[in-house]
Amino acid sequence: MYKRQLERRAAAWRAGDFDAWVEADWDFHAGVADASGNQLLAELYRNLAAPLRTAMAGAWATPGFQGADPVGHETLLAALRDRDPGEAGRQAAANVSDTRAWDEATHG
Numbered sequence: 001m002y003k004r005q006l007e008r009r010a011a012a013w014r015a016g017d018f019d020a021w022v023e024a025d026w027d028f029h030a031g032v033a034d035a036s037g038n039q040l041l042a043e044l045y046r047n048l049a050a051p052l053r054t055a056m057a058g059a060w061a062t063p064g065f066q067g068a069d070p071v072g073h074e075t076l077l078a079a080l081r082d083r084d085p086g087e088a089g090r091q092a093a094a095n096v097s098d099t100r101a102w103d104e105a106t107h108g
Helices: 002-013 018-035 039-047 049-060 073-082 085-107
Strands: none
Touching: 002 018, 002 073, 018 039, 018 049, 018 073, 039 049, 073 085
């Protein structure tokens, strides 16, 4: 299921289809949050859907944004498949860190 969402995400990115990209990316993240067993994380994702979509739209329109980067996505999925929570946490943190670094470099 998650692999399919990431494949949809990458295909939408290559096709320049923002709506399909957001949907696939959101499905992946929300699915991982739901599967985590952490009710707070899952609830946060549900409540942040609209603001995150707005932020993703801004990122999409910014030159240099790489919406199909495997860091924090394919690498997170691999850690989850390996049932390695420590590595999954590191990959999730890498995704946040990379996004933050890109945002600071792009927007100051």
